[in-house]
Amino acid sequence: MKRYLAVFLGILTAIGGFVDIGDLVTNAQVGARFGMSLAWVAPVGVLGICVFAEMAGRVAAVSHRAVFDLVRERLGPRMGFLNLVGSLAVTFLTFVAEIGGVALALQLVTSVHHLAWVPCVALLVWFVLWRAKFSAMEDVLGLLGLALIGFAVALWQLGPDWGDLAQQALTVDKPGPESWTTYAYFAVALFGAAMTPYEVFFFSSGGVEERWTAKDIGVMRVNVFLGFPLGGLLSLAIAGCAAVVFLPLGVSVETLGQVGLPVGLALGKIGLAVVVLGFVAATFGAACETGLSVGYSIAQYFGFQWGKYVRTREATAFHAVLVVAALLAAGVLMTSVDPVLVTEFSVVFSAIALPLTYFPILVVANDPDYLGEHVNGRVANVLGVVYLVLVVVVSVAAIPLMVLTRMGTA
Amino acid sequence: MGSRSSDRRPLLGSLLLVLALVVGCAVSEPEPADWSESSARALESAASAVATARLALSGEKDGDLWRSYAVVLLADAEEAAGSAADQVAVVQTPRGREKRAEQVRDLLGRAEDAVRAARQELVAGKPITAERLARLERLRQRLLREAGR
Amino acid sequence: MSTMDASLHLLDRQVIDVDGRLVGKVDDLELTEEDGALVVTGLLLGLGALLPRFGRRLGPWLNSRYAQISVSHAARRVPAVIDLDVVDRVESGVHLRVAREGLLRPRVQGIGGPVRHRLGALLDLPVRAASGQIEPGRRPRVLDVRLDHRPGESERCEVAALLVGAGRPGALLGYDRGRVGAPAPVAGLVAWLHRHSRLVDWGPGVEVDWERGEVTVTAAAETRPLRPTS
Structure with a gap:
């Protein structure tokens, strides 16, 4: 009984932990501009993250090696370093965006300007990373993140024409004035939001933190293949709410306040409060995950002790990196850069950086030296190769699309 | 051969630099088509800001939003309307479009004023009238019509 | 007899001490000439071992910049060495049979000692x-x-x-x-x-x-x- 509870808890936290500032902003933006015509990207991205995370999780469970261990082992110090720099830049950008997201969410509650919140949030994130127990952090924030189910309830309460929404989704019915390049750009952004590389760094390092063994592969798979898709449904609900409320009015979503507005209109103050709590939990949880991922990546490349499974003073360098990362992120935000803009960049650069870590994981997942009998089966490899092609194509297309569409503003 | 081509490198570099400076510093007058496109885009974002303001006000009126949430929404919308107005104000108007430019600037100014007034009234705690909501809706439709969408 | 590929199975692997704590990466391997054979005698750790592996031009350049940061350290470019004797087993990581405290120190090489090279x-x-x-x-x-x-x-x-x-x-x-x-x-x-x-x-x-x-x-x-x- 206790074991089933643990599995259930794992699924719930996977759902709550799936959505972050990138998903919130991108899905609402796309819903407001394109209705449900880009809805197909969510399942494609979610299946991709499932394939990627399952491989990385399996390697972590069997060999106790996390993503950047493998990157350096397979690609060597030089390619590995370039890879580290690229992935780290994207993860840090996401970290900045998440902290900004927490500050924006707190601004909605208090109407105190988000810049005043930034130092407090950065300090709190650092404190949690320093003191909190790994599993407690993951469970509490993941469960609170479930409050975002409010979006699904709101969509239902808004009483949309479901047939119309389904038709938009199935017929890829792009609104007339938008061009196909803009459409493609937002498809890349949505893909990047769903398949953020840090999720996999965190997932595999978390597996090492929680001392998974080959016996835990089954539970890990259940979490991935149930938790992530259900989290993906939340993304669709966010897009749906924006499509119903904003698309007919011609509103473009540029702030976090707008993302939550449909929920307020549909469910009133209580519903809005629940969803804003979800904003805070989801972005705060993701801020912890990205912050840790920054430390994990650097430590795993250079080999020094990392992780919260040892005492803080046994992993001093790792905790020093976390302090510096939190300070830097707060510093970036204090230049009064718009966190929503940082988010828009972070999701596109996530899509660009994806092949860097995806490819080495795919190779190692086939190596019996690491995995013994648990190497990729036929299904994992067919999906793995299909997604290898897909992430490379998306990565190559992202920058030209970004320039051509001026980040979707043209 | 090698030494001659390396002699030329600084020359080539300075030529490129001069070219870049000339191109970069010249006052550019946008093509009329580009100008229409960018003013249409500014009108659209102003319409978006006005629509957001109206949703925020009506949400507050119906008790769906708490005060600080609505204020933040309105402040952001005000900023968006302001930057839409700036977008057109900073661009040189192409010849023959002066009248149209005047009209666009006037509309964008009205949008900005309307959103600001809405924010001020909300902060001052004045009751939100149906009349104000209707006016914002009319303004939004006008902006979108002018944008040609 | 078992074979392994040095670069594939040893280089860049995680070094783990007897208590499961992380020590560092195998940044390079020490090779010693012994009557015609080239024998692996130690694991090299530290930036002094890692940086030269960044390529035949970039590596030495990076290494000399690294030494330049603190010219008063004579042994800055000399990496630490872990003798192969203390290696317990090689799996996906290299497990040692000793604790990590005070483990890393450079090799003290007397005059006329054996000729040593780096795998890198x-x-x-x-x-x-x-x-x-x-x-x-x-x-x-x-x-x-x-x-x-x-x-x-x-x-x-x-x-x-x-x-x-x-x-x-x-x-x-x-x-x-x-x-x-x-x-x-x-x-x-x-x-x-x-x-x-x-x-x-x-x-x-x-x-x-x-x-x-x-x-x-x-x-x-x-x-x-x-x-x-x-």
Whole structure:
């Protein structure tokens, strides 16, 4: 009984932990501009993250090696370093965006300007990373993140024409004035939001933190293949709410306040409060995950002790990196850069950086030296190769699309 | 051969630099088509800001939003309307479009004023009238019509 | 007797102490000349070992910049060494039989001691081969070094063969060992790219010029394809 509870808890936290500032902003933006015509990207991205995370999780469970261990082992110090720099830049950008997201969410509650919140949030994130127990952090924030189910309830309460929404989704019915390049750009952004590389760094390092063994592969798979898709449904609900409320009015979503507005209109103050709590939990949880991922990546490349499974003073360098990362992120935000803009960049650069870590994981997942009998089966490899092609194509297309569409503003 | 081509490198570099400076510093007058496109885009974002303001006000009126949430929404919308107005104000108007430019600037100014007034009234705690909501809706439709969408 | 590929199975692996705590990465391997054989005697850790592996031009440049940060340290470029004796077992990481506290210190080398090299200095070296030994015109390089480990009387882990082919160390991605064949498109591509790569047995006919940075393979050397079956 206790074991089933643990599995259930794992699924719930996977759902709550799936959505972050990138998903919130991108899905609402796309819903407001394109209705449900880009809805197909969510399942494609979610299946991709499932394939990627399952491989990385399996390697972590069997060999106790996390993503950047493998990157350096397979690609060597030089390619590995370039890879580290690229992935780290994207993860840090996401970290900045998440902290900004927490500050924006707190601004909605208090109407105190988000810049005043930034130092407090950065300090709190650092404190949690320093003191909190790994599993407690993951469970509490993941469960609170479930409050975002409010979006699904709101969509239902808004009483949309479901047939119309389904038709938009199935017929890829792009609104007339938008061009196909803009459409493609937002498809890349949505893909990047769903398949953020840090999720996999965190997932595999978390597996090492929680001392998974080959016996835990089954539970890990259940979490991935149930938790992530259900989290993906939340993304669709966010897009749906924006499509119903904003698309007919011609509103473009540029702030976090707008993302939550449909929920307020549909469910009133209580519903809005629940969803804003979800904003805070989801972005705060993701801020912890990205912050840790920054430390994990650097430590795993250079080999020094990392992780919260040892005492803080046994992993001093790792905790020093976390302090510096939190300070830097707060510093970036204090230049009064718009966190929503940082988010828009972070999701596109996530899509660009994806092949860097995806490819080495795919190779190692086939190596019996690491995995013994648990190497990729036929299904994992067919999906793995299909997604290898897909992430490379998306990565190559992202920058030209970004320039051509001026980040979707043209 | 090698030494001659390396002699030329600084020359080539300075030529490129001069070219870049000339191109970069010249006052550019946008093509009329580009100008229409960018003013249409500014009108659209102003319409978006006005629509957001109206949703925020009506949400507050119906008790769906708490005060600080609505204020933040309105402040952001005000900023968006302001930057839409700036977008057109900073661009040189192409010849023959002066009248149209005047009209666009006037509309964008009205949008900005309307959103600001809405924010001020909300902060001052004045009751939100149906009349104000209707006016914002009319303004939004006008902006979108002018944008040609 | 068991074999392993130095670059694939040892380099860049995580070093873990007896209590499961992390020590560092295997940044390089120490090779010692012992009566004609090249024997692995230690793991090298630290930036002084890592930076030179960033390439034949970039590596030394980075290393000298690193030394320049603090010129008063005489031994800044000298990496720490972990003797092979304290290595317990090699899995996906290298497990030691000692605790990590105070473990890392540079090798104290007396005058007239054994001649030592670094694996990193051998990898990526261009190979000049006698005709017929290795496909010419493909700029062959040392891609990896196959090690023989003989448990028992000598307990030595010594260089048995060089993997020579086009590309850079690591370019084989582990597909040369014959056990990994999936995913098929990637494995096929790597196999095709390395269709001319060869194993060159260590011994007569193989000369390493450490000063000039070049390996010479004469007609006397034994060469064979990477996979015994194909």
